[in-house]
Amino acid sequence: MKYQDFQEIVWEKGRELYRSMPWREDTRAYYVLVSELMLQQTQVDRVIPKFEAFIEAFPDVQALAGATLGEVLTLWSGLGYNRRAKFLHAAAKVVVHDFRGEIPANHDDLVSLPGVGPNTAGAILAYSFNQPVVYVETNIRTVYFEHFFEHELNVTDTQLRELVAATLDNEHPREWYWALMDYGSWLKRNGRGAIDKSAHYKKQSPLKGSLREARGIVLKTLANGPRTRQELLVLLNDDARMYSAIDALLTEKLITEEHNQLALP
Numbered sequence: 001m002k003y004q005d006f007q008e009i010v011w012e013k014g015r016e017l018y019r020s021m022p023w024r025e026d027t028r029a030y031y032v033l034v035s036e037l038m039l040q041q042t043q044v045d046r047v048i049p050k051f052e053a054f055i056e057a058f059p060d061v062q063a064l065a066g067a068t069l070g071e072v073l074t075l076w077s078g079l080g081y082n083r084r085a086k087f088l089h090a091a092a093k094v095v096v097h098d099f100r101g102e103i104p105a106n107h108d109d110l111v112s113l114p115g116v117g118p119n120t121a122g123a124i125l126a127y128s129f130n131q132p133v134v135y136v137e138t139n140i141r142t143v144y145f146e147h148f149f150e151h152e153l154n155v156t157d158t159q160l161r162e163l164v165a166a167t168l169d170n171e172h173p174r175e176w177y178w179a180l181m182d183y184g185s186w187l188k189r190n191g192r193g194a195i196d197k198s199a200h201y202k203k204q205s206p207l208k209g210s211l212r213e214a215r216g217i218v219l220k221t222l223a224n225g226p227r228t229r230q231e232l233l234v235l236l237n238d239d240a241r242m243y244s245a246i247d248a249l250l251t252e253k254l255i256t257e258e259h260n261q262l263a264l265p
Contacts, residue, residue, distance in 0.1 A: 001147050003167050010143065010167075014179020017186050019044065022051055024178065029103035029128040030061045033091065036120050037084045044185075050079055062101055064092040070264030073254065074223040080207070080216055082254055087115025105129045126177045132170040136160050139184025140177075142193050155198055214241035215249060219264070222255060226263035 021044065023035035034054060038047045054075050058064040064072070069089050076085035091113040095103055103124070104110055110121035122135025136157050144163055149155050169176040187193060207213050221227065221235060229246065236242050246262065249255040256265050 010179050013183040017182040032128040036123050037088045061092045061095050065096040077220045090114040126173050130174045132173040134165045139181045142184035142187050214245035218245050226261040
């Protein structure tokens with residue numbers, strides 16, 4: 001496909017499928033940082049109410065940095081992958097301490113923040129600072145698979161980045177990536193995701209019955225107050241997963257144990 005034809009399709013789909021989101025209506029870097037970490041492995045419709053409650057509680061990076069990890073985890077409850085909350089909290093502290101409370105506008109400084117990898121940094125630079133950077137994530141992959149890799153498998157992100165760079169709208173990068181994201185989301189909803197074409201694809205394990213589910217249950221329970229291990233296990237019906245979940249959460253310092261009491265930090 002010719003690049004110009006592809007761009008015209010993406011812009012048309014972007015106008016047709018545009019989704020309003022709080023972090024699009026207000027693109028300040030703090031909002032984009034919070035939204036990007038929340039959106040990892042989590043769908044937009046689940047994130048929006050959590051994002052709004054989170055911003056109400058922690059309206060800026062200083063407020064987030066000044067909160068306890070326990071308070072952050074309590075607000076995060078229900079989103080899963082709670083290490084993201086810990087990373088976000090730690091990133092806020094670094095921003096306040098090392099960057100005078102201003103989220104940096106360059107790639108190297110962004111990836112120095114806990115939980116911010118190259119693609120999250122690219123999203124922040126594109127959406128908040130409107131910089132024509134190249135980055136790849138699931139919805140973006142989906143669009144390029146649809147138009148350039150119909151009969152191929154094991155497509156690498158290196159291949160995709162070359163195409164993303166060649167087709168990027170350098171004058172309107174923020175809106176261009178919004179269009180790609182909305183079009184990609186639409187393709188996936190209509191059974192045309194083809195994400196298994198990616199050489200980096202790993203199928204997510206089911207939540208039900210998983211250790212990940214158990215970790216979330218422990219954190220949600222402790223959000224209501226400290227418990228001894230025995231009390232916690234009784235409340236959770238002595239589910240065998242909880243033993244491993246508690247140990248893992250303690251190791252990652254997502255919960256604490258003092259005087260036989262388990263609690264959020």
